[in-house]
Amino acid sequence: MTLPASHCYVSKKWQDCNWVQCLEGAIDTAHFSFLHMVVAQDEAQALAMLQHAAIGAQGEQNARIRWVRDDPMPRFEINETHVGLTIGGARRADDGQLYWRIAQFMQPNHALVPSAFPGENYHGQTFVPVDDRSCWIYTYTWNPDRPLTEQELERCRRGHTVHAEVDGRGVDVVLDMVAGPYLARDLEALAVDGRIAVIAFMGGTQATIDVIPLLRKRAQVTGSTLRPCTVEHKAAIAQELLARIWPHLDKGHGRPAIEAVFSPAQAADAHRLMESGSHFGKLLLEMDGSLT
Incomplete structure (x- = not known):
C-alpha cells in the first residue's frame, strides 16, 4: 500500500545504543508495565501523563493503561510471517476478556509499535546501525484511512510516541535519485537556503511542486548527470573528490548502511x-x- 504524503509523518533520530538492543525494546511489549508506567492517583491522571506515548493517544477510549499496569506478565504468542514475526502479548482486561498488544517485526530491521486500535494512528521504526554502540532510527506515523491532522503532526514534531522532538530546521542538502513525486517531499524536508540535487529519475521525469515553500526557503534545485560530461570534466571531479571527500572517509566519518x-x-x-x-x-x- 502506498499512502499520500498527507497521511504520513517521518522523522529521524540518533540513539546511543546498539541497533539490536533498540529493536528488542521496540518489539517487547512486556516492559511497558514497569519501565514506562507512571505513578498516578487515577486513570484520568495516568492518561494525561502518558499523552506523549501511543498508549495515551486514544481514539477509542478504554482502560488499556490500567490493563497494562495491573497485568505485568503478558502471555506471548509468536507467529512467523513471510517478512518476519507477529508478536502478541495478551493481558487480562475487564469482563474476562484479553487485551492484546501486537508488535510486528519485519526483517531485517523494522518494527511496528503494538498500540493501535481501529481508526488510530500506526507507528513504526527502522533501525540503521552506525557502529556497535549507536544507530540512526527512522521513525514514522501514518493513518491508512485519512490525512494526519495538524494537531497530530505538531505532536509528532514535539516528540510524540516513537519520534524525537525536532527543531524544524530541516536539512541543508537533499541528494535525490528518485525525482517525480519525491521532489515535493524533498522541498518539505529542506532547510532555509538548502539545496536539492537531482541525479536520477527512478520515480519519473515529471514533478509538480508548490512554489511557495520554494520561495520562502530560498531553495536551489539543480540537476546533474556525468554521462554527457567531457573526460576532462570527469577527471576534475574525481580529483576534487580525492582531495575533499576521501580524507573524511579514510577517518571513518562516513559509513554506508x-x-x-x-x-x-x-x-x-x-x-x-x-x-x-x-x-x-x-x-x-x-x-x-x-x-x-
Whole structure:
C-alpha cells in the first residue's frame, strides 16, 4: 500500500545504543508495565501523563493503561510471517476478556509499535546501525484511512510516541535519485537556503511542486548527470573528490548502511531483493574475501 504524503509523518533520530538492543525494546511489549508506567492517583491522571506515548493517544477510549499496569506478565504468542514475526502479548482486561498488544517485526530491521486500535494512528521504526554502540532510527506515523491532522503532526514534531522532538530546521542538502513525486517531499524536508540535487529519475521525469515553500526557503534545485560530461570534466571531479571527500572517509566519518552481503552463488537472490524495493542499505557481493 502506498499512502499520500498527507497521511504520513517521518522523522529521524540518533540513539546511543546498539541497533539490536533498540529493536528488542521496540518489539517487547512486556516492559511497558514497569519501565514506562507512571505513578498516578487515577486513570484520568495516568492518561494525561502518558499523552506523549501511543498508549495515551486514544481514539477509542478504554482502560488499556490500567490493563497494562495491573497485568505485568503478558502471555506471548509468536507467529512467523513471510517478512518476519507477529508478536502478541495478551493481558487480562475487564469482563474476562484479553487485551492484546501486537508488535510486528519485519526483517531485517523494522518494527511496528503494538498500540493501535481501529481508526488510530500506526507507528513504526527502522533501525540503521552506525557502529556497535549507536544507530540512526527512522521513525514514522501514518493513518491508512485519512490525512494526519495538524494537531497530530505538531505532536509528532514535539516528540510524540516513537519520534524525537525536532527543531524544524530541516536539512541543508537533499541528494535525490528518485525525482517525480519525491521532489515535493524533498522541498518539505529542506532547510532555509538548502539545496536539492537531482541525479536520477527512478520515480519519473515529471514533478509538480508548490512554489511557495520554494520561495520562502530560498531553495536551489539543480540537476546533474556525468554521462554527457567531457573526460576532462570527469577527471576534475574525481580529483576534487580525492582531495575533499576521501580524507573524511579514510577517518571513518562516513559509513554506508549495509543491508545484506551475498556470495556469488547468491547473486540472483541479491537481484531479487533489489527488484523488490524493500531494502534500505547497500547490497554487497563478497568475492574471494573482499566486498564488491
